[in-house]
Amino acid sequence: MAVETQAIKRPINFAAPTVGGFGAFFGTFVGASNGSSILGILAGFVIMAAIAYVLLEVLDTGMEKSARWGLVALMVVAGFLLGGIPGAVVGGLLGWFFGWLIYWVGMGRYRVPLPPYLTGGQVLWHYTFRVMCGAIFFFLVSPLVPVIWLSFNAQDFFTITPEMLRFDPEGYSFKHYRDFFTSSEWQQALRNSLIIAPLATFLSVSFGTLAAIGLSSEHVPFRRAIMAILISPMIVPLIISAAGMYFFYSRMGLQGTLFGVVLAHAALGIPFVIITVTATLVSFDRSLTRAAANMGADPVTTFFRVQMPLILPGVISGGLFAFITSFDEVVVVIFVGSAKQQTLPWQMFTGLREQISPTILAVATILVCISIALLTTLELLRRRSERLRGMSPG
Amino acid sequence: MKLTKTLMATTALTVAAAAAHADGHGMADSMTLVSWGGAYQSSQQKAYVEPYLAMNDGVSSTWDESSAEAVAKLRAMNEAGNVTWDVVDVVAADAIRLCDEGLALEIDPDSDLAAAPDGTSAEDDFGDLLVSDCFIPQIVYSTTFGYRTDLVPEGVDAPSDICSVFDLETYPGKRALEKRPINNMEWALLCDGVAKEDVYDVLETDEGQDQALAKLGTIKDSVVWWSAGADTPQLLADGEVFMGSTYNGRLFSAIVEQNQPIGMMWDAQVFDLDGWIIPAGLSDDRLARAKDFVKFATDTQRLADQSKYISYGPARASSAPMVGQHAELGIDMAPHMPTDPANAANTFLYNYEFWADYRDDIDAKFQAWLAQ
Numbered sequence: 001m002a003v004e005t006q007a008i009k010r011p012i013n014f015a016a017p018t019v020g021g022f023g024a025f026f027g028t029f030v031g032a033s034n035g036s037s038i039l040g041i042l043a044g045f046v047i048m049a050a051i052a053y054v055l056l057e058v059l060d061t062g063m064e065k066s067a068r069w070g071l072v073a074l075m076v077v078a079g080f081l082l083g084g085i086p087g088a089v090v091g092g093l094l095g096w097f098f099g100w101l102i103y104w105v106g107m108g109r110y111r112v113p114l115p116p117y118l119t120g121g122q123v124l125w126h127y128t129f130r131v132m133c134g135a136i137f138f139f140l141v142s143p144l145v146p147v148i149w150l151s152f153n154a155q156d157f158f159t160i161t162p163e164m165l166r167f168d169p170e171g172y173s174f175k176h177y178r179d180f181f182t183s184s185e186w187q188q189a190l191r192n193s194l195i196i197a198p199l200a201t202f203l204s205v206s207f208g209t210l211a212a213i214g215l216s217s218e219h220v221p222f223r224r225a226i227m228a229i230l231i232s233p234m235i236v237p238l239i240i241s242a243a244g245m246y247f248f249y250s251r252m253g254l255q256g257t258l259f260g261v262v263l264a265h266a267a268l269g270i271p272f273v274i275i276t277v278t279a280t281l282v283s284f285d286r287s288l289t290r291a292a293a294n295m296g297a298d299p300v301t302t303f304f305r306v307q308m309p310l311i312l313p314g315v316i317s318g319g320l321f322a323f324i325t326s327f328d329e330v331v332v333v334i335f336v337g338s339a340k341q342q343t344l345p346w347q348m349f350t351g352l353r354e355q356i357s358p359t360i361l362a363v364a365t366i367l368v369c370i371s372i373a374l375l376t377t378l379e380l381l382r383r384r385s386e387r388l389r390g391m392s393p394g
Numbered sequence: 395m396k397l398t399k400t401l402m403a404t405t406a407l408t409v410a411a412a413a414a415h416a417d418g419h420g421m422a423d424s425m426t427l428v429s430w431g432g433a434y435q436s437s438q439q440k441a442y443v444e445p446y447l448a449m450n451d452g453v454s455s456t457w458d459e460s461s462a463e464a465v466a467k468l469r470a471m472n473e474a475g476n477v478t479w480d481v482v483d484v485v486a487a488d489a490i491r492l493c494d495e496g497l498a499l500e501i502d503p504d505s506d507l508a509a510a511p512d513g514t515s516a517e518d519d520f521g522d523l524l525v526s527d528c529f530i531p532q533i534v535y536s537t538t539f540g541y542r543t544d545l546v547p548e549g550v551d552a553p554s555d556i557c558s559v560f561d562l563e564t565y566p567g568k569r570a571l572e573k574r575p576i577n578n579m580e581w582a583l584l585c586d587g588v589a590k591e592d593v594y595d596v597l598e599t600d601e602g603q604d605q606a607l608a609k610l611g612t613i614k615d616s617v618v619w620w621s622a623g624a625d626t627p628q629l630l631a632d633g634e635v636f637m638g639s640t641y642n643g644r645l646f647s648a649i650v651e652q653n654q655p656i657g658m659m660w661d662a663q664v665f666d667l668d669g670w671i672i673p674a675g676l677s678d679d680r681l682a683r684a685k686d687f688v689k690f691a692t693d694t695q696r697l698a699d700q701s702k703y704i705s706y707g708p709a710r711a712s713s714a715p716m717v718g719q720h721a722e723l724g725i726d727m728a729p730h731m732p733t734d735p736a737n738a739a740n741t742f743l744y745n746y747e748f749w750a751d752y753r754d755d756i757d758a759k760f761q762a763w764l765a766q
Contacts, residue, residue: 156652157631185457250474338478339426339458350459355432356624 005116008108012057015106016049022101023048026094034082048098055099056106068099086165144368151176151361158356176362186363189347196258196333196343197326200265204322207266208273209315213307215274216281227274234271238331241268246335256338264336265329269322276321280314320378421683424454425480431459432624433647437703438483438532440721442691449690453683462622464488468497468673477675480684483532486525486667487746493528498671499681500527506685508693510712519694519710523667525746530692531669531709533700536732536741537577538663540630540645541565541637544655556662556740557585559637560613567636570626573619575606575760576749577639577664580742582609584662590740594748603756607763619764630656642732646705650723650730660737666744667709707733 023044031040055067072095079091104110114123150158154173163171180186211230215223233241245264246255254260284307292302308315330345337346344363351360427443429435435457443455460467464484471477484492492498501507503524507516517524523531539559546552550564558565559581571578583593583602586609596602610617618635620626626640627648642663648654670692672684690696697708698716705727708714717727728734732741 155631157628157654159628159632246470247474250476255474255476256478339428339456342458350431353462353622354430354459354624356622356628357432 005111005114007112009056009061010106010108012053012106015056015102016052018105019052019098019102020045020049022098030082051098052102052106055102061103061107064103068096068103071095071099147361148365148368151358151365153358153361156357158358158361176358177366179357179359180362180366183359185342186344186347186359189342189344192258192341193327193344196261196265196341197323199262200269200326201319201323203262203266204269204273205315205319208270208318208322209277209311211270212274212277212281213303216278230274231271233268242332242335245332249336255336256341258341261333261337261341261343264332265326266322268329268332269325272321272325273315273318276314276318277311278314280311284310316378420679421686422480422677422680423452423683424456425680425683425687426456426458426478428458428460428464428479428482430461430483430623431457432644433704434643434706435459437700437706438691440703441700442696445696446687446690465491465497468492469495471673472497472675475675477673479673480676480680481688482671482673483668484671486529486531486669487744487749489529489669489671490526490746490750492671493526497674498528499674499676501530501672506530506689508689510694510710512712514712519712521711523709525667528671529667529669530671530688531667532692532697533668533706533709534665534733535668535706536642536660536663536665537572537639538642538645538732539637539639539659539661540626540648540656541659542567542630542633542635542655543657545633545636552657553637553659554661556581556659558659560585560609562613562616565636568616568618568629568634569613570618570620570629570635570638570640572639573621573764575756576744576753577742578610579603579606579756579760580664581662582606585609590742594745597748597756598752603759607759611763627654627656630654642730643704643706646730650720650725658737660732661740662742663732663737663740664742664744665732668706669709701727701731705730705732707731 023046024041025044027040027042027044027047028037029040030044031037034040051071055071059067072092075091075095075098076088077091079087079089079094081087083090110127111123114126118126146160149164150160152172152174153159153161153164154171154175155161161171214220215227215230220226245267249255249260249264254263288306288310289299289302292306293299297305327343328345329343330349333341333343333346334349337343344367348360348363351357427438429438439457447453447455458479461483464482465488468477468479468482471479482498489498493500503517503520504515507520507530509515510519520531523534525531539553539556541553543552545567547565553559553565559569579597580593583596583606584590586605588596588602588605597606618629618638620629620638620640623641623644626635626638627644629635629638631648631652631654637659642658645656645658649656649658670688672681672688676684692710694710694712694716697710698713698718700706701708701713701717702719702721708717714733717731719726729736732738
């Protein structure tokens with residue numbers, strides 16, 4: 001039976017400074033956009049601590065709902081005076097946040113989900129940890145937001161126009177998406193990427209898996225040296241591999257051919273497959289192959305019926321890395337490919353340099369959606385197979 | 395070893411077979427054109443690539459947007475013995491370098507290029523613009539200034555003099571300048587009291603170079619340095635800079651096609667040329683196709699057609715009277731041309747000889763000054 005932790009009202013000389021600390025944090029940004037961040041820190045601390053005092057001590061705590069709405073209204077007005085309509089939106093959000101925070105801290109609600117025996121330090125760490133995770137997530141994901149937003153820009157510039165800020169439909173359009181789907185250059189690039197990446201992945205997975213299996217058997221001589229050579233495309237700077245491949249492939253007649261680009265990308269993908277498959281092979285029990293041989297299976301049957309299913313997770317994640325390597329790659333394809341093999345990253349690279357066109361943002365948005373869909377599918381498949389094998393989803 | 399040899403042998407066979415197959419026709423049926431991307435490339439596509447492909451059934455073309463690094467790439471291709479480009483669009487300075495290095499093919503204007511409709515030979519029609527034996531001019535463009543019309547201080551006239559770039563008091567705000575000494579040094583000297591005809595004499599000397607850098611130093615803190623032609627229109631559209639230099643066609647597109655609050659300041663604009671070269675070392679069938687295309691693409695009608703899509707002046711004298719209206723907007727293009735008399739009151743022509751001799755030295759000095 002779980003132990004219930006009761007929410008107990010905290011002393012005001014704890015609650016007010018805590019809320020004030022958050023006030024100082026947000027005050028930094030408000031202050032910075034209005035001239036002085038130091039003033040912002042001080043004002044944020046004092047104002048928020050005072051509001052916390054008023055809400056918790058002066059007003060009856062039973063009036064929580066109306067007090068919180070009052071704070072939102074107050075902050076909307078303050079935000080509007082400082083920064084117009086966008087300021088009012090930010091003010092409203094901050095008002096909602098502080099209304100929640102003041103009662104959450106002041107009434108001791110933050111203790112409720114935690115066991116009652118934790119010390120103050122442990123409680124602090126519990127929430128610091130979550131805030132840190134949230135901040136990391138925010139910094140990773142937030143750069144995508146302006147990209148997606150600007151891709152609906154009605155202008156041909158990377159500019160957030162006043163119309164966009166007013167959420168005026170005039171400021172938005174799908175024209176950059178239309179441009180992507182109707183331009184023959186972008187469509188050709190998309191086709192090339194969709195041909196090159198799967199072929200390169202197939203080659204990387206086949207060769208990489210074979211190499212990993214070979215290199216993990218003990219009787220192969222010079223295993224470490226061979227491994228080092230096969231892994232080298234990951235370590236050697238890409239531009240050096242690319243220049244080397246350019247001159248080598250030119251002499252072989254492979255430069256400027258689709259097959260050449262596929263081969264080059266396969267060489268880049270193989271190390272990922274070798275590493276992931278070698279890692280899964282460590283936990284593979286060799287006696288299983290001997291048992292299979294003992295029962296009359298030849299090595300090929302043994303591989304496909306016994307070994308492959310067990311190392312499949314490693315093969316799949318290696319293949320995924322190989323696919324992304326090829327799909328994202330711009331340096332090698334510029335050297336090894338010619339204009340007929342322009343891939344999406346190549347097209348984006350030249351587009352960004354020669355004509356800062358938001359079509360690139362539309363493409364980026366589409367690619368983000370595809371990535372999310374791919375990863376979601378993979379995760380769902382993984383959970384399904386774990387459920388089928390009787391393991392709990394991780 | 396054996397495997398490598400077999401591989402080499404089979405590849406060589408395949409290549410030989412492919413080459414033999416292509417030799418069957420007189421001209422190759424596909425070509426790779428190299429250009430700058432953006433509005434300029436699409437004007438080329440509409441004005442002469444599409445008509446050319448319509449006239450020649452079964453021929454296809456591919457764009458490679460690599461003109462910015464054409465010299466380096468052609469060197470590498472030549473070294474690898476594998477030239478994959480058929481016709482390359484470059485600025486005149488690059489054409490001169492490529493020609494000196496033997497990477498571009500020399501052409502004979504009278505036999506390789508079309509004569510004007512009235513019978514004037516191509517050599518006379520292009521005139522002085524044939525700055526290199528390998529270079530086939532297409533357009534005259536200029537590097538000039540655009541400014542935000544809504545950021546001009548109240549009670550002050552809009553800037554119309556090159557020296558307003560250096561006048562931070564009258565026209566406060568950031569400037570966008572190209573991250574290289576060319577043009578910037580000339581403008582700086584011109585606004586530091588050097589007469590226009592003396593600019594290059596002064597710039598030859600160490601003192602003159604220091605003088606130009608000192609003048610640029612007076613606005614250095616307010617300069618955003620650009621390296622791609624698209625940067626300045628973006629910075630102007632953002633209101634990030636008050637005024638900035640870029641190619642006049644880019645500003646035209648921002649003002650007329652994108653309706654941005656930007657004005658042109660044509661004073662002391664610097665003319666430059668852009669045109670085709672044919673890389674050296676093409677096979678016979680590809681060379682025949684490239685020559686056929688270039689002859690068509692640089693005739694009087696085609697160059698005049700290009701000015702319907704972009705505000706760059708045609709390089710042929712015989713095309714100038716045929717400049718008409720914008721293909722989509724229907725406005726007269728002549729007043730937007732850098733060569734229009736009203737715009738060309740005070741101009742420079744890019745000094746190819748001077749910069750060929752001094753570029754490396756002044757570049758090094760400029761970069762060191764930038765890093766200070």
